[in-house]
Amino acid sequence: MARIGIFDSGVGGLTVQRAILAALPGADTLYLGDTARVPYGTKSPETVTQYSLRNARFLRALGIDLLVVACNTASAVALPALREALDLPVVGVVEPGARAAVRASAGGPIGVIGTPGTIASGAYQAAIRVARPGADVRARAASLLVPLAEEGWTDPADELVRGVVRRYLAPLRGEGIDALVLGCTHYPLLAGAIAAELPGVPLVDSAASVAAEVGARFPGDAVGDGRHRFFVTDAPERFLAVAGRFLGRPVEAAEHVDV
Numbered sequence: 374m375a376r377i378g379i380f381d382s383g384v385g386g387l388t389v390q391r392a393i394l395a396a397l398p399g400a401d402t403l404y405l406g407d408t409a410r411v412p413y414g415t416k417s418p419e420t421v422t423q424y425s426l427r428n429a430r431f432l433r434a435l436g437i438d439l440l441v442v443a444c445n446t447a448s449a450v451a452l453p454a455l456r457e458a459l460d461l462p463v464v465g466v467v468e469p470g471a472r473a474a475v476r477a478s479a480g481g482p483i484g485v486i487g488t489p490g491t492i493a494s495g496a497y498q499a500a501i502r503v504a505r506p507g508a509d510v511r512a513r514a515a516s517l518l519v520p521l522a523e524e525g526w527t528d529p530a531d532e533l534v535r536g537v538v539r540r541y542l543a544p545l546r547g548e549g550i551d552a553l554v555l556g557c558t559h560y561p562l563l564a565g566a567i568a569a570e571l572p573g574v575p576l577v578d579s580a581a582s583v584a585a586e587v588g589a590r591f592p593g594d595a596v597g598d599g600r601h602r603f604f605v606t607d608a609p610e611r612f613l614a615v616a617g618r619f620l621g622r623p624v625e626a627a628e629h630v631d632v
């Protein structure tokens with residue numbers, strides 16, 4: 374039986390949970406969205422690490438077999454502290470995403486977009502260079518794509534959406550990148566608009582690679598009863614209003630907790 378704990382700063386990690394459920398449909402999951410403290414992407418590494426440790430301890434106390442850090446910013450800055458503090462396997466999104474990017478790239482420069490915290494940490498840049506020594510990585514922060522995705526403004530035909538995406542991606546156009554890492558939980562919702570700005574460039578969503586890694590740890594079909602509980606640290610109704618779009622299936626209830 375696999376009971377998987379998943380946390381994110383808010384709703385974004387549901388894109389990772391979605392991929393995990395596609396790989397392990399029977400898994401039991403406990404999802405925590407730290408909606409009282411979102412966003413993590415503009416906070417210091419120390420603060421994000423402190424929040425991440427609290428989230429992890431909350432889920433650990435409920436009894437989980439594995440923790441997925443379904444937030445790029447938290448994965449980028451807090452993974453070593455989480456691995457040291459917990460006596461269970463911890464999977465982050467950065468390393469699987471970096472490996473997938475190297476697989477998708479034909480050897481040219483690799484682009485990465487993420488929150489300011491993720492990009493400033495250098496975690497993707499370092500992980501890509503572990504997978505391919507000497508890799509040329511072009512990393513850019515794209516903060517406004519987070520609220521855009523939460524607002525549901527993701528239609529590639531919408532000029533406003535295209536304009537915001539174009540502005541962030543302009544520096545990457547013409548740099549010859551041959552793969553782009555969507556290094557933030559929210560960006561897969563904007564994949565259509567991003568692809569339209571960078572035609573022919575493969576987009577790498579780390580969620581699928583994370584799901585493959587999680588699936589490999591629980592071989593076999595009978596991994597659980599497919600039960601899912603959702604916890605948030607603030608305003609469950611706001612979480613529920615957008616959660617279905619990120620998870621790709623309805624989320625009926627979320628419990629308000631204090632971590």
Ligand code: DGL
Pocket residue numbers: 381382383385386411412413414415443444445446447488491519556557558559
């Ligand atoms: N979940 C965050 C990430 O993937 C984005 C939202 C935030 O800044 O908290 O980096």
